[in-house]
Amino acid sequence: MSGVRVLVGTRKGAFTLTSDGARRSWEVSGPHFAGWEIYHVKGSPADPNRLFASQSSGWFGQLIQRSDDGGQTWAPVDNKFAYDGVAGTHQWYDGTPHPWEFKRVWHLEPSLTDPDTVYAGVEDAAMFRTTDGGQSWHEMSGLRRHGSGPHWSPGAGGMCLHTILIDPTNAKRMFIAISAAGAFRTEDGGDTWQPINQGLRSQHIPDPTAEVGHCVHRLAMHRSRPQVLFMQKHWDVMRTDNGGDSWREVSGNLPTDFGFVIDVHAHEPETIYVVPIKSDSEHFPLDGRLQVYRSKTGGDTWEPLTKGLPQKDCYVNVLRDAMAVDSLDACGVYFGTTGGQVYASADAGDSWSPIVTNLPPVLSVEVQTLS
Amino acid sequence: MIRVVLPFHLRTLARVNDEVELDVGGGVVTQRSVLDALERAYPMLRGTIRDHVTQERRPFLRFFACETDLSHESPDEPLPAAVAGGTEPFLVIGAIAGG
Numbered sequence: 001m002s003g004v005r006v007l008v009g010t011r012k013g014a015f016t017l018t019s020d021g022a023r024r025s026w027e028v029s030g031p032h033f034a035g036w037e038i039y040h041v042k043g044s045p046a047d048p049n050r051l052f053a054s055q056s057s058g059w060f061g062q063l064i065q066r067s068d069d070g071g072q073t074w075a076p077v078d079n080k081f082a083y084d085g086v087a088g089t090h091q092w093y094d095g096t097p098h099p100w101e102f103k104r105v106w107h108l109e110p111s112l113t114d115p116d117t118v119y120a121g122v123e124d125a126a127m128f129r130t131t132d133g134g135q136s137w138h139e140m141s142g143l144r145r146h147g148s149g150p151h152w153s154p155g156a157g158g159m160c161l162h163t164i165l166i167d168p169t170n171a172k173r174m175f176i177a178i179s180a181a182g183a184f185r186t187e188d189g190g191d192t193w194q195p196i197n198q199g200l201r202s203q204h205i206p207d208p209t210a211e212v213g214h215c216v217h218r219l220a221m222h223r224s225r226p227q228v229l230f231m232q233k234h235w236d237v238m239r240t241d242n243g244g245d246s247w248r249e250v251s252g253n254l255p256t257d258f259g260f261v262i263d264v265h266a267h268e269p270e271t272i273y274v275v276p277i278k279s280d281s282e283h284f285p286l287d288g289r290l291q292v293y294r295s296k297t298g299g300d301t302w303e304p305l306t307k308g309l310p311q312k313d314c315y316v317n318v319l320r321d322a323m324a325v326d327s328l329d330a331c332g333v334y335f336g337t338t339g340g341q342v343y344a345s346a347d348a349g350d351s352w353s354p355i356v357t358n359l360p361p362v363l364s365v366e367v368q369t370l371s
Numbered sequence: 372m373i374r375v376v377l378p379f380h381l382r383t384l385a386r387v388n389d390e391v392e393l394d395v396g397g398g399v400v401t402q403r404s405v406l407d408a409l410e411r412a413y414p415m416l417r418g419t420i421r422d423h424v425t426q427e428r429r430p431f432l433r434f435f436a437c438e439t440d441l442s443h444e445s446p447d448e449p450l451p452a453a454v455a456g457g458t459e460p461f462l463v464i465g466a467i468a469g470g
Binding site: 061 | 378415419422423424431432465466
């Protein structure tokens with residue numbers, strides 16, 4: 001019997017939403033870690049019962065929680081994220097040098113094959129790794145020590161490393177993205193990195209085509225084609241067919257190409273989803289209508305998906321880590337809003353219904369397809 | 372024994388319902404010795420009261436005892452005799468801020 005488990009991180013705790021393969025009725029569990037900000041919860045592909053959660057608070061700092069029973073019970077693991085060596089400086093909002101300071105873990109990416117190995121993307125931007133199930137974390141400082149590091153600067157949400165994609169065919173090849181530095185690729189398991197931002201154009205930086213400085217909001221990949229990446233940039237939806245060596249814009253007929261999330265259909269590598277947001281000054285949908293846009297052509301040509309979504313008076317946002325897909329047939333698509341709704345589609349986006357409507361603001365959504 | 376009162380979220384994290392009692396060993400009782408003993412007894416609290424690296428008090432926490440704000444005292448300053456003697460608790464307080 002197949003099923004799905006949706007892992008939801010919110011401003012005030014974590015929730016798990018479970019259903020069978022039909023995805024019509026849901027059981028809601030939570031809040032776990034009530035009152036804490038849960039930036040991300042994700043399960044190990046190698047052991048679906050092993051989950052990791054990033055728990056943080058302005059008062060008490062960062063914690064990492066681990067579950068070995070699918071989220072029924074949790075225990076804290078190591079929470080020491082110390083930069084390797086002298087942290088150095090990056091560029092502050094006003095252009096002056098500013099010390100690298102750890103603030104929180106935005107994203108946890110478990111290894112595809114080893115349940116004890118997890119990568120963590122943090123603010124201020126850096127990447128950490130545990131190889132002992134979270135008992136200790138070590139910075140992969142080759143990224144932060146890339147020659148461009150002193151020129152990285154924070155986006156409005158902070159200088160966060162928010163996306164980590166692992167090549168399913170080569171675990172030493174990974175892609176990450178930082179707001180507002182851009183996208184980077186490693187070919188050697190994280191020892192060295194190179195910026196992969198050629199083709200991006202950002203009007204809000206002095207040199208719109210600079211090597212770094214782009215506010216990348218999210219990257220997505222289909223596991224069958226790790227050379228093809230999709231990007232929701234601050235403005236612009238982008239695509240690369242050569243692992244990031246060059247990008248081209250595929251915003252096409254989108255009504256606005258500002259947004260945060262982007263994801264790929266589980267079985268159709270050319271079918272992608274975004275949620276257009278009005279602008280960087282108005283973080284809500286156009287005209288108060290919540291619409292997912294789908295392209296079945298890998299970009300350029302988009303169709304609005306509105307069935308079951310509010311089409312008036314809707315002024316929520318959908319944050320960068322708050323969309324995911326399951327791998328059932330038909331593909332399920334899920335996203336969460338800052339209004340506390342989690343919407344699900346069991347038919348690849350053709351129709352939607354809310355699983356829950358009154359959670360705290362949703363920060364992240366991940367899905368596990370269970371067998 | 373030294374008595375320590377934790378804020379709600381840290382009590383939940385440490386899985387304690389009430390104030391905790393700590394044996395800080397011999398010597399002068401200071402903020403540092405109390406917090407060291409607290410973190411030995413409850414390792415999950417490491418990094419939540421003091422920064423892991425700098426060992427400085429987290430900005431939105433305060434230390435009170437005997438109706439006095441001790442937050443800006445040196446961590447190696449002796450705590451009041453009533454705290455050292457266990458008649459008054461050492462309080463870790465979360466700042467009243469935020470939503």
